[in-house]
Amino acid sequence: xxxxxxxxxxxxxxxxxxxxxxxxxxxxxxxxxxxxxxxxxxxxxxxxxxxxxxxxxxxxxxxxxxxxxxxxxxxxxxxxxxxxxxxxxxxxxxxxxxxxxxxxxxxxxxxxxxxxxxxxxxxxxxxxxxxxxxxxxxxxxxxxxxxxxxxxxxxxxxxxxxxxxxxxxxxxxxxxxxxxxxxxxxxxxxxxxxxxxxxxxxxxxxxxxxxxxxxxxxxxxxxxxxxxxxxxxxxxxxxxxxxxxxxxxxxxxxxxxxxxxxxxxxxxxxxxxxxxxxxxxxxxxxxxxxxxxxxxxxxxxxxxxxxxxxxxxxxxxxxxxxxxxxxxxxxxxxxxxxxxxxxxxxxxxxxxxxxxxxxxxxxxxx
Numbered sequence: 178x179x180x181x182x183x184x185x186x187x188x189x190x191x192x193x194x195x196x197x198x199x200x201x202x203x204x205x206x207x208x209x210x211x212x213x214x215x216x217x218x219x220x221x222x223x224x225x226x227x228x229x230x231x232x233x234x235x236x237x238x239x240x241x242x243x244x245x246x247x248x249x250x251x252x253x254x255x256x257x258x259x260x261x262x263x264x265x266x267x268x269x270x271x272x273x274x275x276x277x278x279x280x281x282x283x284x285x286x287x288x289x290x291x292x293x294x295x296x297x298x299x300x301x302x303x304x305x306x307x308x309x310x311x312x313x314x315x316x317x318x319x320x321x322x323x324x325x326x327x328x329x330x331x332x333x334x335x336x337x338x339x340x341x342x343x344x345x346x347x348x349x350x351x352x353x354x355x356x357x358x359x360x361x362x363x364x365x366x367x368x369x370x371x372x373x374x375x376x377x378x379x380x381x382x383x384x385x386x387x388x389x390x391x392x393x394x395x396x397x398x399x400x401x402x403x404x405x406x407x408x409x410x411x412x413x414x415x416x417x418x419x420x421x422x423x424x425x426x427x428x429x430x431x432x433x434x435x436x437x438x439x440x441x442x443x444x445x446x447x448x449x450x451x452x453x454x455x456x457x458x459x460x461x462x463x464x465x466x467x468x469x470x471x472x473x474x475x476x477x478x479x480x481x482x483x484x485x486x487x488x489x490x491x492x493x494x495x496x497x498x499x500x501x502x503x504x505x506x507x508x509x510x511x512x513x514x515x516x517x518x519x520x521x522x523x524x525x526x527x528x529x530x531x532x533x534x535x536x537x538x539x540x541x542x543x
Contacts, residue, residue: 183227183245184542186266188273190258193234198458199290202326202530203274205354207244209531214243220535224542229265231257270321270541280315286538287320288348289313291330291455291477292337297384313338321541324348324534329477330455346537349481350456351525352465360442361435368429369443373505374403376444376468378459386473389450391426392494393501400425402445402505407432441466445505446514449473452491457481461525464518469511471500485514485521 187207191200207228213221227245230237231253239246250261255277262271263282271278271285278287294301294309301309317323317340324346325331331345377390387406394404404426432440441447447463449472457478460470470486472478479488487504489497504510 183225184269185224185226185538186269186271187226187228187244188258188262188271188275188278189228189230189234189246190254190262190277191275192228192230192237193253199275199288201354201458202288202290202350205351205527206274206531206534207241209527210535211241211244212528213531213535220532220539224535229262231261270538272538273316277312278316278320280312280319283319283321284541285320286322286324286541287316288324288326289316289330289334289338289340290326291453292333293384293453293455295337296333297453300382300384314340317341317344320344322346322537324537326350326456327477327480329475329480333455346533348530348533348537349525350458350461351527351530352458352462352522353526355438355441355462355465358434358438360439361433362439364433364436365439365443368427369403369405369440372403373401373445374405374427374443375446375448375501375505376440376463377404377406377448377450378408384452386450386452386491389491389494389497390448393497394423394426396494396498397423397502400502402501403427404448404501405429405440405444407437407440438466441468444468445511446471446501448497448501449478450489450491450497451475451478454478460486461522465522467515467518469504469514469518471497471504481525483517483521485517487514 191203227247230248232248232251233253235248249265250257252261258277259279263279266282268284271282273285273287276290278285294306298306317338323340323344325334326349328347331342331347334340334345335342406428441463446469449460449470451473454475454477460472460478461481463470464485471489472486473491474488487500489500
C-alpha cells in the first residue's frame with residue numbers, strides 16, 4: 178500500500194544557515210508539532226508533514242521522528258526558495274516559518290515576525306531593506322494566511338506592509354527550550370569571579386541598543402556588582418578607548434548555549450534595552466531560567482512578559498542605572514520577580530505555539 182503524500186510541506190531553508198531567533202522559532206515549533214503527532218493528538222490526526230531542503234543539504238540528519246525530511250532542487254538560499262521550492266511543493270500547502278517565502282506561490286502560509294526592516298532600517302543593509310519592502314507586502318497578498326508572534330506585530334504588519342489585520346493570526350513564542358540546555362557551569366565560574374553580576378547581550382544591530390547599558394554603567398559610581406556582556410563587540414558602543422567604560426563592565430565575547438544558560442542562572446538580572454521588538458524572545462528565555470529581567474518598555478515585550486519584569490525607557494540611562502542598583506541589592510524583589518516569571522512562563526510553551534499554529538492553518542490542509 179502506497180504511503181499517503183505529505184499534505185503539509187515546511188520550508189527548510191533555515192536548516193542550512195547559522196541559527197537566529199526566527200530559526201529557533203522554526204525548529205522549536207516543528208519539534209512541538211512532532212511531539213503532538215507522537216502523542217496522537219486529534220488536532221494532527223490527518224496531518225502528514227515534511228520539511229523540504231535544498232539538495233546541497235542531502236544527508237543532514239533529521240532530528241524529528243514523525244516529520245519527514247526531503248532534499249529537492251539545486252542551489253540554495255533565496256534563489257532556491259523562489260525557484261525550486263514552489264516546484265517541490267506542487268500545489269500542496271507550504272508553511273514558511275522564517276520571514277520569507279516564494280513570491281509566486283499562492284498555496285502557502287507565511288510567518289512574518291515583525292516589521293523591523295521598515296521600522297529600524299538603519300540596523301540592516303540597504304539591499305536587505307529594499308528586498309523586504311518588496312517581499313513582505315507581496316507575501317501578505319499571495320499567502321493564504323499570515324502568522325505573526327504578537328498583537329503588536331500584527332498592527333505593525335498592517336501599518337508597514339498593508340496586510341489586512343483579518344488575514345493575520347497571532348502565535349506567541351516560548352523560552353522553555355533553554356530548560357533542555359546543559360548548563361556549562363565549569364566554563365562560566367572562572368569568568369565571573371564570584372561577585373554579583375548583571376547580564377547583558379551586546380549586539381551589532383543598532384536597535385538592540387546596548388549603548389543604553391554602557392551609558393547607565395557610567396552613571397553608577399563604585400558599583401557593588403559587575404556587568405557581564407556577552408556577544409560581539411562594537412566600537413560604536415565601547416568606543417576606541419578601553420577605559421571608556423568602568424572596570425566592573427566585563428566583556429566575555431561569544432559564549433556557548435551551555436555557558437549562556439549558566440550565566441542566566443547565576444545573574445542577579447538580565448538587561449534587554451532594545452528599541453524595537455516583535456516579541457522579545459531573550460527576556461522570555463531568561464524568565465524560563467529564573468533570571469529576573471529589566472527590559473525596555475516596548476509593547477511587544479510587555480505583551481510577552483506581562484508583570485514578570487521591570488521596565489525602563491530605552492532612552493533613559495539614569496532610569497536604568499537606578500533599576501540596576503535596586504535589583505542587585507534587593508533580594509526580596511528578585512525573589513518576587515522569579516515567582517512572577519514562573520507563573521508567566523508556564524503559559525508560554527512551544528506545545529501551545531504549535532497547537533495555535535495548526536489551528537490557524539487547518540482550513541487549508543487537505
